[in-house]
Amino acid sequence: MNKVDKPNPVRKPGRRRKIVLRPMAAIVPATNIAGRSLMLVISIMSFLACLTLGAVIMIQDTANSWQSEISREVTIQIKPDEGVDLQAALLSARDIALSFEGTTDATIVDPEATARLLEPWLGEGLDMDELPVPRLVIITIEEDNPPDFGAMREALVKAVPNVHLDDHRTWVDRLVAMASTTVVIGLCILALVFTATVLTVVFATRGALSGNHHIVEVLHFVGAEASFVASHFQKHFFLIGLKGALAGGLAAAVTFAFAGIWASNSLATPESDQATALFGGFAMGAGGYVGALAIVVIVAVLTAMTTRITVLHTIIEIDMIRSDPTRSI
Amino acid sequence: MIDFDNVGLRYGMGPEVLRDVTFDIPKRSFQFLTGPSGAGKTSLMRLMFMSLQPTRGFVRVFGRDITTIPQRELPTLRRRVGIVFQDFRLLDHLTTYENVALPLRVRGKEETSYRTDVIELLQWVGLGDRMNVLPPILSGGEKQRAAIARALIDQPEILLADEPTGNVDAPLARRLLRLFLELNKLGTAVIIATHDLSLMDQIDARRMILSGGRLEIYE
Ligand SMILES: Nc1ncnc2c1ncn2[C@@H]1O[C@H](COP(=O)(O)OP(=O)(O)O)[C@@H](O)[C@H]1O
Numbered sequence A: 001m002n003k004v005d006k007p008n009p010v011r012k013p014g015r016r017r018k019i020v021l022r023p024m025a026a027i028v029p030a031t032n033i034a035g036r037s038l039m040l041v042i043s044i045m046s047f048l049a050c051l052t053l054g055a056v057i058m059i060q061d062t063a064n065s066w067q068s069e070i071s072r073e074v075t076i077q078i079k080p081d082e083g084v085d086l087q088a089a090l091l092s093a094r095d096i097a098l099s100f101e102g103t104t105d106a107t108i109v110d111p112e113a114t115a116r117l118l119e120p121w122l123g124e125g126l127d128m129d130e131l132p133v134p135r136l137v138i139i140t141i142e143e144d145n146p147p148d149f150g151a152m153r154e155a156l157v158k159a160v161p162n163v164h165l166d167d168h169r170t171w172v173d174r175l176v177a178m179a180s181t182t183v184v185i186g187l188c189i190l191a192l193v194f195t196a197t198v199l200t201v202v203f204a205t206r207g208a209l210s211g212n213h214h215i216v217e218v219l220h221f222v223g224a225e226a227s228f229v230a231s232h233f234q235k236h237f238f239l240i241g242l243k244g245a246l247a248g249g250l251a252a253a254v255t256f257a258f259a260g261i262w263a264s265n266s267l268a269t270p271e272s273d274q275a276t277a278l279f280g281g282f283a284m285g286a287g288g289y290v291g292a293l294a295i296v297v298i299v300a301v302l303t304a305m306t307t308r309i310t311v312l313h314t315i316i317e318i319d320m321i322r323s324d325p326t327r328s329i
Numbered sequence B: 001m002i003d004f005d006n007v008g009l010r011y012g013m014g015p016e017v018l019r020d021v022t023f024d025i026p027k028r029s030f031q032f033l034t035g036p037s038g039a040g041k042t043s044l045m046r047l048m049f050m051s052l053q054p055t056r057g058f059v060r061v062f063g064r065d066i067t068t069i070p071q072r073e074l075p076t077l078r079r080r081v082g083i084v085f086q087d088f089r090l091l092d093h094l095t096t097y098e099n100v101a102l103p104l105r106v107r108g109k110e111e112t113s114y115r116t117d118v119i120e121l122l123q124w125v126g127l128g129d130r131m132n133v134l135p136p137i138l139s140g141g142e143k144q145r146a147a148i149a150r151a152l153i154d155q156p157e158i159l160l161a162d163e164p165t166g167n168v169d170a171p172l173a174r175r176l177l178r179l180f181l182e183l184n185k186l187g188t189a190v191i192i193a194t195h196d197l198s199l200m201d202q203i204d205a206r207r208m209i210l211s212g213g214r215l216e217i218y219e
């Protein structure tokens, strides 16, 4: 379809050399885009995002396990006092509790077990009789059909001296509220990290566009659509974003794994026992790794999309300035 | 194809570069646009290429008022116009072949579909041996020919050439002029901006002369 297809003065018959061409070079060369620092920023951002997400997942899981474990049990506490037959009081409290519908079991914590519970705080070889330590009855309840705690409390107070029914409600409520606050804060941090990433990419893209202004202009003059130009920049930035995000995500995964190993190695000590009881262990479940992968994908796609929108926007802006003689320089 | 009606142009708060310019470019026509340096030839070219808006008057290209064409339709219209810049505007990181193929590439065509066309055109403008060379290594005349080849490769309906012989010697200038005439015979309207009188004297063509911001036309 060559209209300028006429006797060709240069091509002489019999002198047909094989023409060797290099593979088409990229329209926007990768070397024209200063991607190194952007990649570093993106990897740091992804690392932070993954860590935040991991923390959010961990706290959420822990809060859930507190909620279900604690709400499976309530305790009756009886304080020793002058003239109180502790053993009788414990027995009657147990019977009262068991008489309610929704309780499945009631166990009196014997003095040895009570001593063991206090061991981390008070040390070994404790003589329970010398201390006014309250005694406990642990009641297991049906989670989906809990007994009427109000009525139980009333019945206990009537029958047993110095009694206190602890359904852990305030404790659980407070812990859960704290956990949810932490989760919300984590999600806010995540949103901030994403915003910062988008802004960084906007600046980087604008920088790349002004550094490659001559290319954009020529493409424009040979009839390229803005989306064609954008796709060429987008390609580079998607790769930069993907590499950076992968590096950050991997670093976060390694951090999770190490933290998990460290936590399980130091699990033998009583201190970490308590930490585990409270924080549910440091092991990042599959959820954490899936989340990290999701963040990698989100960051890469976000980078590419930001680039595209920025390029399209900038090209239209350049076009308008260029075609307006009152703004020409 | 191009229609100017009382067009005025001023940059910023400067003086009017063009004043009451009225003319039209018929289909398949051939004309020179001339005038001293600074007369506004390049500005007029940019108006015709829809990359500049007039301050007054109407510019219609392919029957469309350029002030009302939506942004997204401009590329499609510009593809029907080939343009050769005074300063070539070749991309230094692409070879001569790649530069000339660029308009086809941005139209989304496969390289195999235009490869021979590009090679033939390059041979025709005498760059058959310079296909794999990057522009910084080309001489002024070679860059000029590469820029012309790039404007021609997609057979535009209108060719706008800004000082296309400014960097070449007389024999090559004559050859380029013959190339433009040939192209014109095949149906492309050609507008050559030049201040080279000897070039214009070689053929009897319409002359549009810019001076003092006004345009006079000698058929
Ligand atoms: N982008 C611009 N901004 C401001 N003034 C300009 C611009 N382009 C051209 N001019 C002015 O407009 C006048 C015409 O310029 P130009 O169209 O380049 O003339 P020519 O191509 O005939 O030499 C000159 O005085 C020049 O200084």
Ligand SMILES: [Mg+2]
Pocket: B041, B042, B043, B086, B162
């Ligand atoms: Mg000029």
